[in-house]
Amino acid sequence: ALQRYASIRDKPAETLCGAKIDLMMNAGLMADLPSLPSSGAEGVGLFRTELQFLVRNQMPKRSELSALYARVMDAAQGRPVVFRTLDIGSDKVLTYMKPNDEPNPAMGWRAIRVGLDKPGILRMQLQALMRAANGRPLYVMFPFVAQYEEYTQARAEVNKALERERRLGHPLPSKIEVGAMLETPSLGFAPRKFFEEVDFISIGGNDLKQFFFAADRENERVRRRYDTLNVSFLSFLEQIVERCAASNTPVSFCGEDAGRPVEALCLAAIGLRRLSMRPASIGPVKSLLRRSNLEELRKVIADTRHRGAMSVRPAVMEWLRDQ
Numbered sequence: 001a002l003q004r005y006a007s008i009r010d011k012p013a014e015t016l017c018g019a020k021i022d023l024m025m026n027a028g029l030m031a032d033l034p035s036l037p038s039s040g041a042e043g044v045g046l047f048r049t050e051l052q053f054l055v056r057n058q059m060p061k062r063s064e065l066s067a068l069y070a071r072v073m074d075a076a077q078g079r080p081v082v083f084r085t086l087d088i089g090s091d092k093v094l095t096y097m098k099p100n101d102e103p104n105p106a107m108g109w110r111a112i113r114v115g116l117d118k119p120g121i122l123r124m125q126l127q128a129l130m131r132a133a134n135g136r137p138l139y140v141m142f143p144f145v146a147q148y149e150e151y152t153q154a155r156a157e158v159n160k161a162l163e164r165e166r167r168l169g170h171p172l173p174s175k176i177e178v179g180a181m182l183e184t185p186s187l188g189f190a191p192r193k194f195f196e197e198v199d200f201i202s203i204g205g206n207d208l209k210q211f212f213f214a215a216d217r218e219n220e221r222v223r224r225r226y227d228t229l230n231v232s233f234l235s236f237l238e239q240i241v242e243r244c245a246a247s248n249t250p251v252s253f254c255g256e257d258a259g260r261p262v263e264a265l266c267l268a269a270i271g272l273r274r275l276s277m278r279p280a281s282i283g284p285v286k287s288l289l290r291r292s293n294l295e296e297l298r299k300v301i302a303d304t305r306h307r308g309a310m311s312v313r314p315a316v317m318e319w320l321r322d323q
């Protein structure tokens with residue numbers, strides 16, 4: 001199998017029906033970057049910046065961050081890298097910040113909520129990213145945006161940082177795209193202007209599924225009860241993809257399910273054209289995509305829904321066995 005993945009490494013993830021899927025990788029540490037060329041990824045679809053903060057025992061300095069982000073962009077050799085601003089709180093706790101005693105941290109003061117209430121770190125991070133880009137394009141996205149106004153407030157921080165950098169005479173990125181992670185159901189129902197104004201959306205399926213089913217992603221007992229290929233969840237994902245298509249907003253999926261071949265295939269069948277996953281998953285996902293006809297799979301999914309089944313998985317597995 002490894003050899004088969006190596007032989008398709010430089011080939012596109014193109015299905016039998018001619019759909020071209022962008023496969024990107026998730027990363028968060030420098031150690032992840034050597035896998036970029038060898039995995040065949042078209043870029044980094046999710047760079048989890050909090051990992052750099054979590055592996056230290058004191059707050060990193062802006063100059064350190066900027067040097068690090070520059071090395072990440074260098075390693076990507078012109079391929080896009082989507083930097084997600086700090087997603088702390090919930091399960092990710094910084095030892096050098098005052099602990100925040102919350103009964104329900106996954107739904108608590110985390111991610112962009114911290115970034116907007118205490119913008120010091122967010123501002124430092126945005127400046128570090130702009131300095132690292134230094135004439136190159138910059139892609140930034142905000143974690144855990146639950147409503148339109150949080151996106152506009154965070155975007156205003158980007159504009160302020162850009163203005164500040166300009167005043168200081170620092171070189172600026174050649175362009176900046178500002179995206180949001182869609183990982184709370186509420187954002188899927190945001191007003192149309194959100195979809196029109198956001199530069200891109202990345203669906204964080206791990207959190208989105210947790211909040212869709214109200215089932216803790218860390219709790220094996222309840223997590224396994226709900227299938228990603230559950231028809232209700234797939235319908236919701238499909239509606240998000242349709243809203244993005246209606247406003248011409250690029251959309252990707254970067255949760256762990258993107259790296260599971262059967263799940264990835266179904267995500268492509270409901271219209272996703274960009275998936276971001278751990279590097280080792282790119283070969284297996286690409287291999288299955290290249291052997292599949294999404295139009296047929298779409299029919300299998302539609303028939304299953306029509307029958308009122310709970311999950312499309314059994315029908316999809318049967319269809320795959322018949323291939």
Ligand code: PEP
Pocket residue numbers: 046048087183203204205206207208254255256
């Ligand atoms: C997600 O929630 O799907 C996601 C990609 O972010 P994380 O797993 O870091 O919460």
Ligand code: MG
Pocket residue numbers: 183204206207
């Ligand atoms: Mg998340």
